[in-house]
Amino acid sequence: MAHTSTPFTPHDFQLVLLRRMADHNPDLVEDARRRLGTSVADMREANRRWQAMTRSPRGRGAASRYRQVLGPPEQTLTRKIGDLECEAQLWPVPLWPDLRFEILLAPTGAVWNEWLIRTPGTAGPTLTGLDDLTPWSATVDEVARAFPPAQPLEGTAPTRWRLLFTAPETADGQRRRCVAEFTWGLLQRLSFPDH
Template identity: 50%
Template sequence: MTPAAPFGPDEFQLVLLRRMADHQPGLVDDALRALGTTRTAMREANKRWQARAHAPRAAGELDRYRAALGEPEARHAVQGFPAGHEAWVWPVPLWPELRFSVFAGPGRAVWSRALVRAPGAPVPALRTVSDLRPWRCVIDEVYAAFRDTRAREQAAPTLTRLDFTLPDGSPCAAEFAWGLFQRLLPVTP
């Protein structure tokens, strides 16, 4: 790939996978095989994405997503937020039951970006720690399923840790990359 090579949905999926490779290398290897590509191509796609983000005359974040992913499948107001807050939503071929959603406020400022469940796609039942399997659920589903769910400070814009309480009263902590569950973490006070 050269800097002038197209950067589209296939390359963007590799960017998502690059962050997940730190947590779920086996699942990422399976996904790369399914996509017919390599870890080298994944790293190159991520490098190109980062270069675009940090270029001196870089487009705004929302415009970078739109340039890579095309026109969104849907755009809608975000409930519970003032006018001007929108969700831009794109399909992600690697995960047909999910969508990549970018939440932007006035002036197109991005305040969140995450994989979310596609409308009408089945939501996994989440009741116990054994229901929490990598790549099975998204952040919103954990918030809905478990009590006392709260986010910890993020280590990076694409990584989120949630602390919550299981129905049996046990504390639990989970880490998400791009909004998709990656792993359980040791519970710390």
């Protein structure tokens, strides 16, 4: 068990990401946890410490907390959202080498969004049908672009997103409405609201 005075590291942060994903994909999380060489207790403790940091009245703001834990961003970009320009800060995540953890900062410095995205300049997966949408295969943006017009739905918890879309026609001529569910921006599972 880590002691509270032990620095919270990028390794610990990966355990926080995994802890939330364990609800949908325990086997994938178990494999990833083993690759990291940590126990279930370590993962729980990292999550407990992260929650304490985020809820502490004396805690840092979200942006400075990420810099404290992850170090300086690997990349800082300007993103346009509607008419607003915001700053995106990106960090590598060793568990997913082709992804980056991104926070989007409002002009005021507040964190608007925090999730995993594909590394800029890296080719994402080819998504043409439901068989391509396997757990951890795609990000929110990639699924939304592959199956327009995808409609965002309210997430079931913090760090969770959902997209409603109609899948391409199958061999038997059917088109199904699907909900893609994401944790920290990474695809976890599909559900079918009409069935």
